[in-house]
Amino acid sequence: MDTTTPTLRDIRPAQGDWLARHDASRADGPFELCDGQGEPWLRDVTFYVDDLGADLALSERFRVACKGGVATVETTGRYPFGAGISVKQALRYAVNHVRVVTDVQLPPGSIVRRHLGLGGFTLPGRWRRFYCLPPAQHLAEGRQGAWQDIPAEAPASGMIGHWHRPPLRLVFERDDGVRVEVGTGGDVWRWEQNFGFGPEAGNYKLRLEPGGLRFEREPLMTCAEVAPVARIYRLTWYLAWEGPRGRRGDAATAAAKGQKRADNDYAVSWVRPYGKGRVFYTSFAHDKRTYLDRARLWHILDGLQYALGDLQADDQPSGR
Secondary structure, eight states: OOOSOOOEEEEOOSSSSEEEEEETTOSSOOSEEEETTSOEEEEEEEEEETTEEGGGSEEEEEEEEEETTEEEEEEEEEOSSTTOOEEEEEEEEETTEEEEEEEEEEOTTOOBSSEEEEEEEEEESOOOEEEEEOOHHHHHTTOOOEEEEOOSSOOTTOEEEEESSOOSEEEEEOTTSOEEEEEOTTOHHHHHHGGGTOTTSOEEEEEEETTEEEEEEESEEOSSOBOOOSEEEEEEEEEEEEOOTTSSHHHHHHHHTTOOOTTOOOOSEEEEEETTEEEEEEOOOSSGGGGGOHHHHHHHHHHHHHHHTSSOOOOSOOOO
């Protein structure tokens, strides 16, 4: 267990009601992702090789830069023993998401005895359900993404999800509307190479623990000692999030325009008639990778067909 006191640096956005905290003494992270009041939605994003956590690596670089509404955090750490494995991260925060680039340098003589993990995290508290967009191979076999309720009590194993290939996307949702999304983005092939040991050599587990959910991401898990080819391995991934109902971006925009709803339920996508025409609106998107999701593409296509008059829909106001 890491007993050191974190040296925390706060990252606040130019837009959005959230806060990211990084421990300047570690090369992994973020330490926490919180709402604007400091309540954590996500914590303990970790890197480890077997039983060696990032707290045992010497921090060689920690840099924060902010420009044009984007915050960049760069970290580097190196284990001062063994072959001298090092890890470098570059995190780019903007609006309500962060893109993470992780470079793992394995020098000659590097050994992995059991597992190498990166990008795992804890979601504290009670979460209602999660959505899984399955691994690419499973999609090719005909499986579809689906929501799954999270039980109030953990099964005996604690595990409520397990994959050997990386899920393309997981979305976790609380009762108050908070959502946290994690995915591989367009970097699926690197994740599935598993440091050169093939697409079934990974280990991805979702556990229900007393304090919340724990997602373990191990792009290399082995039952025997292995020596990966000595080189730098790059993996990219992302996190995106949405605050509680009533504090989302659409709510903030509506409030700024003087529009109020008693129930604080502001739609993120809607259709309506307007004079002799039709209007379709959606705010679903984080970056260009959003448009790789089949369900979102169908959503946009349906909206465009409605606006063109090719698709009939109930477009009368549902709220009174």
